[in-house]
Amino acid sequence: MTFLTSSTKHFSSLVFTSRLFYVAIVSYFLIAIVRSWSRLWHLPGPFPCSFSYWPMFRIRCHGSRAYSEYARLTAQYGKLVRIGPNDVITSDPELIRRMSAAKSTYERSSWYKATRLDPYHDMMGSVLDKSAHHSLRTKLSPGYVGKDIPGLEASIDSGIAELVDLIRLKYTSRSKIATITETDGKDQVSKPSDLEPVDFGRLADYYAMDARSRMSFGRPIGLLQKDTDVFGLIRTSNFAIDVLQFFTDIPALQMIFTSDLVLRFLGPKPTDSSGFGKIMGHVAWEIIIMLTGVACRLAEQHVVKRFAPDAKDEPDLLGSFIRRGLDQRSAQSEIMFPMVAGSDTAAKAIKWTMQYLLSNPSTFKSLEEEIMTAISNGTVSEPITNIEALKLPFLQAVIYESLRVHPPFTGLLMKQVGPEGDVHKGTFLPPGTRVAHDTWSVTHDTQLFGEDAHIFRPQRWLEADAVTVKEWKKRTELVFGAGRWQCAGKAVAMIELNKIFVTLIRNFEFLPASALFHRMLNSKSMTLSSRGRMGNLLAIHIRGMTSSISDWPVFLENVYNGLAPGGYIELFEGHARTQSDDGSVTPEHAMWQWADKLEECCKILGRPFVYVPSLVPMLKEADFVVVKIVPFKWPVHPWAKDAHYEELENGLLLMLWRASRHGLSQR
Structure with a gap:
């Protein structure tokens, strides 16, 4: 009985000591957090920045895009923002100039010390004095x-x-x-x-x-x-x-x-x-x-x-x-x-x-x-x-x-x-x-x-x-x-x-690599080679080029020259202006006005939206023999009144989501 009582007291003492240790640890960190926070408490910024460098570390993990995160903070909190326990960032050019002025009381911080390319010797870019x-x-x-x-x-x-x-x-x-x-x-x-x-x-x-x-x-x-x-x-x-x-x-x-x-x-x-x-x-x-x-x-x-x-x-x-x-x-x-x-x-x-x-x-x-x-x-x-x-x-x-x-x-x-x-x-x-x-x-x-x-x-x-x-x-x-x-x-x-x-x-004349194919088809000064990929093509699929072409006749002529005899092209183009079967999209509708602005912008850029039926005479002028128009109607949002079109649009959204997901895969 005496042994049991002694053991119980000893166990209780250990539990009390352990609890006291945990309380001490928690108290230490709480005091450290409060002291760290209080140093720059009057400055705005995310709360975790007041006691931890983890937010700065996370931002730096963005690599060359870290600047965008800091810009977001100054846009949200103002021109002087707390970003660390002892750190603030400023977007005020007046303060930046004053810090670097000849008679400024500011000094270089330890930030510069770490820029030494020769880690064993200071240089002008790293010296603090x-x-x-x-x-x-x-x-x-x-x-x-x-x-x-x-x-x-x-x-x-x-x-x-x-x-x-x-x-x-x-x-x-x-x-x-x-x-x-x-x-x-x-x-x-x-x-x-x-x-x-x-x-x-x-x-x-x-x-x-x-x-x-x-x-x-x-x-x-x-x-x-x-x-x-x-x-x-x-x-x-x-x-x-x-x-x-x-x-x-x-x-x-x-x-x-x-x-x-x-x-x-x-x-x-x-x-x-x-x-x-x-x-x-x-x-x-x-x-x-x-x-x-x-x-x-x-x-x-x-x-x-x-x-x-x-x-x-x-x-x-x-x-x-x-x-x-x-x-x-x-x-x-x-x-x-x-x-x-x-x-x-x-x-x-x-x-x-x-x-x-x-x-x-x-x-x-x-x-x-x-x-x-x-x-x-x-x-x-x-x-x-x-x-x-x-x-x-x-x-x-x-x-x-x-x-x-x-x-x-x-x-x-x-x-x-x-x-x-x-x-x-x-x-x-x-x-x-x-x-x-x-x-x-x-x-x-x-x-x-x-x-x-x-x-x-x-x-x-x-x-x-x-x-x-x-x-x-x-x-x-x-x-x-x-x-x-x-x-x-x-x-x-x-x-x-x-x-x-x-x-x-x-x-030199410079072009983005992605623009070479477009330029070949869209410029009179470019000719299509009969070697390799061009001049003997059986088919060309052209999609979504309606506001990208400045001269459609020249474009279609070059496409024709790039095809082998008997070849064909498929143009998949849409109207910029949204239409409705029940007439609910009127000139006062936001979608109609959006189309007006879009067409105006494209005209200013010299790349107007094309009215698809107007391509028929251009294709014939380019010597295409058989020209057919096959109209398709597709909903532009998932809340169409017709259940069939609502289902179509939901399916399209699913396909787009899948496509974007595959685009991010290792394949």
Whole structure:
């Protein structure tokens, strides 16, 4: 009996101790949550952000689309939003400029520390101390802005010329195209069915990396020459930049993965045979081309070679660093930045601009006309100079609009509130608070750029007055940062953008790969080849092209020429205007008015909706022998009065759902 009583008391004591332990743990976390919440309690934002970095981690998992999540938050909560326990984000350009002003009390936060490309040594982009940053910027800026590199513009011209040569020789080769005719100095492809599409995004990456290595060391790495990702630099850089943004945004990850212990076992080393370690190892490196023009080998490290007693002064970025007093270790660290971060943002700016141009044929045509007119007038030389490019108003509008609509870098660029705190428009920011940039919202401000701020429309820059354009430029240039922490490579990037599109457009005619087939059928200047896929077709199915064709007779004539004798076509076209059997859809009905607006828009675009019966005489004019019209009637919503049509529409919705589901499968 005594033993049982003793055991019961002991068990009760254990239960009490366990409960006390759990209560202590829960109390600790509750107190931590309350303390974390109370620090920035007065700022709006999602509640989980007040005590956890999980929301920021989840947003960063969106990858290159993380900016859209932060833009959504500032749109919902305002221009100053809490996004973490000690973190806020702002879309207020006034605060962004003030944080980076010369006499600002703000400092760089730990966000920048994690941007070190050389994890063992600080560089201008990662150093936190203001005086150290100022000292480095004083030494490095003359090289970046071209003051110490008199041949900078010529170097950029050489890189662009190499890109043009690659496209001309490999992607517009006579062996791949049946005929090439010269018209106004531009290569006109007469048979695009034989054309090998070029992955322009890949070539833009190659160009940007080669251009930065040429600027840094006086010679390119050779990605364009080999048309391949030498050493896997692009692949490694893209992956590393994505990973680094996790470290920059999340302090805990930064503390773990930048610790000495982790770097000792997992960090890149100069002996690595690829990736960042390869960059560090030769940081730069010299590619010595063998007589065969194919084989190449890595040579002496440029930095070591340049610091040798008998080294010659070179007119490149590394030479500028040395002349300005940078020591060998710092030079090795600094020279990595323009090649990795600089090439990535430059390539994105080029890719997005070209993407927007090709997606907006009328805009592309306007730019092409401005460039070709300037060439014919003799106001543009070859290659075009930066000064000449600045005098092309639509080119400048295209460049600024592209930078505005899709900034090449949308990282958080977090600054830290000074020791005395700060008050911004009545809101107190405690000392040590990290304040991030919402660059996307800054450049998509509808109050400044208009309700269509999310649309790529360069014409807005020509329509606005000079005062407005000046303000737009100031706002758009925030994509490069501001003040003391502005991107050092801004000048080089703008010169590249001013030159590259003029050179490409004066040499080539670009089309999206998906537009080649459409153009062949819709243009008198294109002929259908009798080889391979075209000219001997037994049947062509054409569906939903009613508002895509500008000249139906030409289109149908080319279709006819593409068919073998006895071949046929099937056009599946619908009316834009909804009709009803019982007459309930009248001109006052919303669906009728919607059709009016749609037809008006299509006419303005030069692609009007076609009235299907009007195609009959056009088909006969194109020499089609038998032409039949088979009318089909299909409900446009699942609430049709007729049970048969209601069932049909429900079935259609099910099929559409299945199609979209299959589209997302691994197959």
